[in-house]
Amino acid sequence: MAKNVRFPYPGLFKGMWVTLKALFTKAPVTMYPQEQEIPVPRARGVISLDVDNCTVCMLCARECPDWCIYIEGHKEEQPPSKPGGKPRIRATLDRFDIDYSLCMYCGICVEVCPFDALHWSPEYEYSEENVSLMLHDKERLTDWLATVPQPPALET
Amino acid sequence: MMDFLDGFWIQLILKLVGILLVVLTGALVVIYAELKIGSHMQTRIGPYYAGGRWGWAQPLADGLKFLQKEDLAPDGADRTVYGFAPYVVMMSTIAVFVVVPFGPDLVGANLDLGAFFLLAISSLSVLGVLMAGWSSANKYSLMGGLRAAGQLIAYELPLVLAVVAVVIQAGTMSLNGIVDAQSQTVFTVAGFDVSLPYILQGQIIGFVIFMVAAVAELSRIPFDMPIAESELTMGYLTEYSGIRFTMFFLGEYASMIALSAIAATLYLGGYAAPGLPGDLANFAGPLILLLKISILVFFIIWIRWTWPRLREDQLQTLAWTWLIPLALVNIAIISIFKVVF
Numbered sequence: 001m002a003k004n005v006r007f008p009y010p011g012l013f014k015g016m017w018v019t020l021k022a023l024f025t026k027a028p029v030t031m032y033p034q035e036q037e038i039p040v041p042r043a044r045g046v047i048s049l050d051v052d053n054c055t056v057c058m059l060c061a062r063e064c065p066d067w068c069i070y071i072e073g074h075k076e077e078q079p080p081s082k083p084g085g086k087p088r089i090r091a092t093l094d095r096f097d098i099d100y101s102l103c104m105y106c107g108i109c110v111e112v113c114p115f116d117a118l119h120w121s122p123e124y125e126y127s128e129e130n131v132s133l134m135l136h137d138k139e140r141l142t143d144w145l146a147t148v149p150q151p152p153a154l155e156t
Numbered sequence: 157m158m159d160f161l162d163g164f165w166i167q168l169i170l171k172l173v174g175i176l177l178v179v180l181t182g183a184l185v186v187i188y189a190e191l192k193i194g195s196h197m198q199t200r201i202g203p204y205y206a207g208g209r210w211g212w213a214q215p216l217a218d219g220l221k222f223l224q225k226e227d228l229a230p231d232g233a234d235r236t237v238y239g240f241a242p243y244v245v246m247m248s249t250i251a252v253f254v255v256v257p258f259g260p261d262l263v264g265a266n267l268d269l270g271a272f273f274l275l276a277i278s279s280l281s282v283l284g285v286l287m288a289g290w291s292s293a294n295k296y297s298l299m300g301g302l303r304a305a306g307q308l309i310a311y312e313l314p315l316v317l318a319v320v321a322v323v324i325q326a327g328t329m330s331l332n333g334i335v336d337a338q339s340q341t342v343f344t345v346a347g348f349d350v351s352l353p354y355i356l357q358g359q360i361i362g363f364v365i366f367m368v369a370a371v372a373e374l375s376r377i378p379f380d381m382p383i384a385e386s387e388l389t390m391g392y393l394t395e396y397s398g399i400r401f402t403m404f405f406l407g408e409y410a411s412m413i414a415l416s417a418i419a420a421t422l423y424l425g426g427y428a429a430p431g432l433p434g435d436l437a438n439f440a441g442p443l444i445l446l447l448k449i450s451i452l453v454f455f456i457i458w459i460r461w462t463w464p465r466l467r468e469d470q471l472q473t474l475a476w477t478w479l480i481p482l483a484l485v486n487i488a489i490i491s492i493f494k495v496v497f
Contacts, residue, residue, distance in 0.1 A: 012463065015462045015463065016458065016459075016462050018462075019197040019458065019461055019462045020197075020458070022196065022197050022198065022199050023193060023196045023197050025199070027195075027196060027199045027200055027201050028199060029199075029200065029201050031201075031204075
């Protein structure tokens with residue numbers, strides 16, 4: 001205690017009272033495997049993929065800060081809509097993987113997708129014992145789509 | 157039957173086993189208490205699964221884990237000193253219980269110089285800490301060891317002076333004698349002889365000084381500068397692993413019990429409780445002493461999870477400008493009362 005330092009009264013004893021109270025109050029803990037916390041409806045649990053909307057534009061993969069989205073695709077020639085017309089080119093998705101062991105759940109990919117192919121789902125129980133299993137492929141990402149909550153109704 | 161207990165070696169072995177059992181299981185219990193109380197004070201739950209219920213087996217699991225770990229020593233370490241240091245700390249802690257009376261007859265050795273022995277042997281643990289710090293060949297360890305030695309200068313004098321006041325009041329240095337002095341009748345109310353422990357006989361300042369110095373000796377928060385994780389990694393413990401770390405760890409908690417036992421004996425009446433008939437003291441005494449110890453241990457844990465760490469120079473100022481003068485005043489007042497009454 002230097003000359004300019006006051007003895008920390010009553011702070012010291014206030015602190016003791018705070019910890020004593022905390023000792024006898026129930027800790028606000030959810031005992032996870034036994035009891036489950038229900039996340040808020042639009043919680044950011046896992047990102048799901050709507051394959052039909054994806055145009056393989058690669059915007060999400062490019063914007064991803066962690067580079068955890070892997071996309072491969074090829075162009076398919078579609079028959080022309082009218083006879084004699086020009087054949088159309090359609091981009092088809094071969095591979096769309098998100099590595100959730102790298103993902104930091106920033107949601108930039110969801111924001112940046114111009115065709116609403118990516119959606120947040122509140123599911124969160126997909127931890128694995130092997131880190132390589134955290135790489136979710138196209139099919140697994142599509143499975144999450146069923147858990148995506150309906151978007152809020154549009155204002156008319 | 158009781159003749160069997162009179163043999164010197166039988167008694168020695170019984171006392172040894174008893175003390176080791178009490179100290180080591182006590183240390184485990186205190187570790188568990190620290191885990192649980194600390195986490196609840198931080199609105200956590202703490203250990204939960206180990207042992208099936210309330211995580212009661214967590215200290216055992218931790219201990220087993222440490223035992224499996226490799227016993228590492230740095231290249232530049234002084235192997236002999238490095239290896240021996242944890243045992244010095246452990247021995248000095250256990251040796252305290254030689255003189256702490258758990259009952260009128262339940263005492264390792266009723267030394268006439270009990271209080272003196274206590275102070276001498278309990279400050280020996282700093283030697284072990286300094287050995288650990290010096291021999292680790294690590295700058296953090298060295299700083300930790302030196303801080304522990306510097307801390308000794310701050311707390312040892314108030315500790316001794318606080319005990320001196322008790323010794324003056326009791327008129328004896330034997331711990332059994334001190335407990336006896338506290339179970340003497342102070343005054344009589346409606347036919348009941350009331351005896352008071354020394355904390356209620358004007359030793360309250362001495363008790364506070366003793367506890368502050370004891371926490372500093374334990375190098376626990378708020379005086380854990382020798383360990384100071386955020387500054388010195390782990391202080392003198394930095395290089396230790398495996399069984400030797402376990403020794404230090406157990407030693408820390410055992411010395412919490414040891415110092416609480418000393419404080420309980422000197423200030424709270426030891427194994428004696430008011431109203432307890434003398435012939436029961438050998439059976440109820442240990443329980444009463446353990447109750448008093450656990451109250452003090454709870455207090456030490458409580459402080460640890462509440463207060464921040466002081467700086468080394470703040471401890472020095474606290475000790476030299478407040479504790480030592482107060483302890484001297486305390487001695488003077490106690491001596492005057494002793495002479496006058």
